[in-house]
Amino acid sequence: MIKKVLIANRGEIARRIIRTTDKLNIDTVxxxxEPDSNAIFVREAGEAVSLGGRTPLESxxxxxxxxGAAKKTGCDAVHPGYGFLSENPLFVNRCQAEGLTFIGPTAEAIGLMGDKAEARKVAKRLGVPTVPGSEIMANLAEAEEVCPKIGFPLLLKAAAGGRGIGMRLLSGPEELAAGFTETADRAGVAFGDKRVYAEKYLDQPHHIEIQVLRDHHGNLLTFFERExxxxxxYQKVIEESPSTAVDSELRRKLRExxxxxxxxxxxxxxxxxxxxxxxxGNFYFLEANTRLQVEHPVTELITGIDFVEQxxxxxxxxxxxxxxEDLEHSGWAIEARIYAEDPKRFFPSPGTITEYLEPKGEGIRVDSGYEAGSVITPYYDPLLAKLIAHGETRSEAIGRLEEALKGFQITGLKTNIPFLLEVVASRLFIDGGYDTHFIKKMTQVPPG
Incomplete structure (x- = not known):
């Protein structure tokens, strides 16, 4: 068993990992x-090492x-959390070369699934349906030849993309030249990889995912879907399980x-x-995330399984x-991501938190990384906390989530809590069956 883990991350996910390592009596580093020197996760870990620098690249x-920090402190394992180096095969290989256990998948799997275009090829080879689309398009001239054959509207996607970064919706061919250039340039900046491919944009699309766990002995678990x-x-704000859009037969096919x-x-x-x-009701492979997912608490609450422990x-x-066949589904869980951002335009809102009070109550869980006095800088993702509500029914979970959102007090900067309250009170959300056009459609439907 692992004895000492370095957590190569920050904020709420670092604290989430510490909760499990403490339970397992595993030491943490x-x-x-520099901006995180007074952060809660730094105090909660057994030891802490400064990386210096202010930006992600410097730290x-x-x-x-x-x-170096892992070797200096005598760690035998590294947990990457999500984001940062969690899906970097070079990091996995460096850990292994130094005798450090990487708590995650293999470098080979990360490399294969991290390239979205290659992942599509693998899915096709294995008989998993994929969205109609193209291979990598080398240049604009090739895009102008290929995209009309796919048909508009379509999505341009970065081959190395993820978390909604490097995606551009094109309504018609007149948008292709600017769209291709912009997508390639953004991908180059974000991922160091300017390769782009195209996918057909589907009607009434639902974003559905299946959590998996697989051990070294060939045993595999597929969990209930998350909506x-x-x-x-193109970035998730609310997730729930189960999905109101998935019946038992579709659930079986997705897990299969x-x-x-x-x-x-x-x-x-x-x-x-x-x-x-x-x-x-047709489904298509979108991508694979080779890490612990941001929204994993949703599945933890309906199954009682600790994914970090697993x-x-x-x-x-x-x-x-x-x-x-042993997995049991208990009730309904809904997660709302609370960001330091303008609730109307969704632009980041850096600043200092002057008041921070988390809600409590039956069926309520909060995974957070901040407190009063914390400074939210422009260098990192503005996620402040994840608020998860569990209930015996969806209606009960929604009610608990709404009350908890009303009781979540954060002042000193803007947050998206007003937007989240609009979502959970909307008739479109209450009725279920919504798709990825939810925000656009929400304004057209009277509140619940």
Whole structure:
């Protein structure tokens, strides 16, 4: 069993990992950039090492600094959390070269699934449906030849993209020249990879994902779906499980497809297979996230399974104790991501938190990384907390979420709480069955 873990991350996910390592009596080491020197996760870890610097490139993305901190403090494992280096195969290889256990999948799986275009090829080869689209388009001339054959509207996507970054919706061919250039340039800046491909934009699309766990002995768990269709700028804001748009037969097919893909590439540890489901109930592989997902608490609340604990047990060589038929679904869970951002335009709102009071109550969980006095800088993702509500029914979960949002007090900067309250009070959300056009449609439907 692992004895000491360096957490190569910050904020709420660092604290989330510490909760499980404390439960397992595993020592922890936090690493931090200058803006995080007084952060809660730094105090809660057993030890803390300064990485220096203010930006991600100077700190949480600096592989050598993180490896050095792990070696200096005698760690035998590294947990990457999500974001930063969590899906960087070079980091995985460096950890292994230094005798450090990487708590996550293999470098090979990360490399294969991290390239969205290659992942599509793998899915096709394994018989998993994919959205109609193109291969990598080398230049604008090729895009102008290929895209009309796919048909508009369509999405341009960065091959190395993720978390909604590097995506552009094109309504017609007149938008192609500017759209292709912009997508390639943004991908180059964000990922160091300017490759772009196109996908058909589906009617009434639902963003549905299946969490998986696989151990070194070939045992694989596929979990109940998460509905992730409430999005702004192609990034998730609210997630829930189960989905009101998925019946038992579609659920079976989605889990079967996720199993086929995970087994087909020899996947290990925790991951998420994401699908898009159209208005007719057809589903298509979207991408695979080779890490612990931001919204994993939703599945934890309906199953009672600690995913960080499972990750640690898997890399320690233990066997999964459950099988798919053993999984039980308890009630309904909904997660709302609370951001430091303008609730109308969704622009980041850096500043100092002057008051911070989390809600409490039956069925309420808060995963957070901040407190009164915390400074939210422009250098990092503005996620402040994840508020998760669980209830016996969807209606009960919505009610608990709404009351908790009303009781969440954060002052000193703007947050998206007013927007989230609009969402949970809207008739469109209450009725369920919404798709990824939710925000646009919400304004057209009277409140619930």
């Amino acid at each position: 936090a690493v931090y950039a 949480y993305l600096d592989i050598e600094k993180i490896i 992730c269709s409430v999005q702004r700028r 497809a996720a199993r086929k893909l995970a087994e087909g590439i020899g996947y290990l540890n925790a991951g998420t297979i994401e699908f898009v489901v159209d208005g007719s 990750q640690i047990q898997i890399v320690s060589g233990e066997t999964l104790k459950l099988r798919d």
